[in-house]
Amino acid sequence: MSITTPTPEPAPEDITRGLAELERHLAEQAPPASLVDTIEGETKRVKQLRAEVAEARLLGELQDDPAPLLIDTPKVRKRRLRAGEAARLHQLAQDPTMRAWQAARMRRLLVAGGMVSLALALAWSTAGVQAFAADGADKWSPAWVFAWLVEPFMSLALLVVVGARAYLGTRSQPVESPVLVRIEWLFLALTLGMNAWPYLPWSLATGETFSFSRLVLHILGPIVAVAIVTALPIILAAFSDLDHGRTGTPRTAPSYRANVDTLTARARALIDAGELPADAGAGKIRAALGCGMDPARAVRAALTRDQQAGGAA
Incomplete structure (x- = not known):
């Protein structure tokens, strides 16, 4: 018979x-805190994914907003400012x-440049x-010294005529005088002839050879002067014909043409009555009709066409 030792009571x-x-x-065997169900029944991972979805939907709505x-x-503001300024x-x-x-x-710039070029x-x-x-x-004899004054006094006289025509042309009052034109050409012809004569073949001294380049070099100044004197009145007349009307209507518009036709009829009546010469210039037509210089030129052109048509007939 075995004897059983009683188990001692735990302290x-x-x-x-x-x-x-x-x-x-038990704590070591428990699942991570991220997987423990919350009171609402969602894990942190579910909540994080739900937040990302909500954020994506909100971003999608905002992206559609223009x-x-x-x-x-x-x-863009800088470009808009420049565009507005250009407009x-x-x-x-x-x-x-x-x-x-x-x-x-x-016009003043061109006249000044033309006059400077003419003087040079x-x-x-x-x-x-x-x-x-x-x-x-x-050299230094009286004849040699006074020879230097020939060109200056001719140039001054020519510049007076050209300057007066240029100034009056800028004031829409061009001088249409054949006398002044002949005076200009007389001075220019004298200048050209005196420059070219010593270098022409028949004027050369014995043993001296003719040089075309030297001749051209000496007549270059008078040729430029002739070109300026010829071109400047034409340029000024073109400036005088510019139309600065508010409507920007061409000069051949019906209203303008009707006015010119009326003025032309009045001019024909004055010519028939002997009160206006048939070859009157734009200045006389302007004074007789009391109109502007531009319509006067148009009337002068119409009268010239009438004379040409009558001569052809």
């Missing part, structure tokens, strides 16, 4: 220690006052005229 300390070890073991596209960037400048350029001011400024061209020919006028006189 209170043993019970406490066992419970602590049991709690620790408000950000309506805001101008600094570059205003273009509108200002169409204003009759601005167009008239631009034309007057350009005449100064260029001074040496050639001096050689012609001195006619072999000794």
Whole structure:
């Protein structure tokens, strides 16, 4: 017969220690906190995914809103400012006052350039005229010295005539005088002849060879002067014919043409009555009809066509 040893009762300390070890073991075996069901029944991972979906939907709604596209960037605002400025400048350029001011400024610039070029061209020919006028006189002799004055006093006289025609042309009062034209050509012909004569083949000294380049070099100044004197009145007449009307209507518009026809009929009546010469210039027509210079020129052109048609008949 075996004797059973009774199991001793655990002490209170043993019970406490066992419970602590049991709690620790259960804690180690528990699932992660991210997988523990919350009170609402959703894990943190589900909540995170739900937040991402909500954010994506909100971003999609905001992306469809065109408000950000309506805001101008600094570059767009800069371009818009430049475009607005260009539009205003273009509108200002169409204003009759601005167009008239631009034309007057350009006309003054061209006249000034033409007069300076004319003065330089005449100064260029001074040496050639001096050689012609001195006619072999000794250097620093009275004849040699006074020969230098021939070209300046002719040039000054020519500049007076050309300057007067140019100034009056800028004031829409061109001088249409055959006498002044003949005076201009007389001075230019004298200048050209005196520059060219010493270098022509039959004027060369014995043993001296003819040089075409030297001849061209000496007549270059007078040729430039002739070109300027010829071209300047034509340019000024074209400026005088510019139309700065507010409507921008061409000069051949019906209203303008009707006015010209009326003035032409009045001019024909004055010519028939002997009160206006048949070959009257634009200035006389303007004074007789009391109109502007532009309509007067148009009437002069119409009368010229009538005379040509009558002569052809």
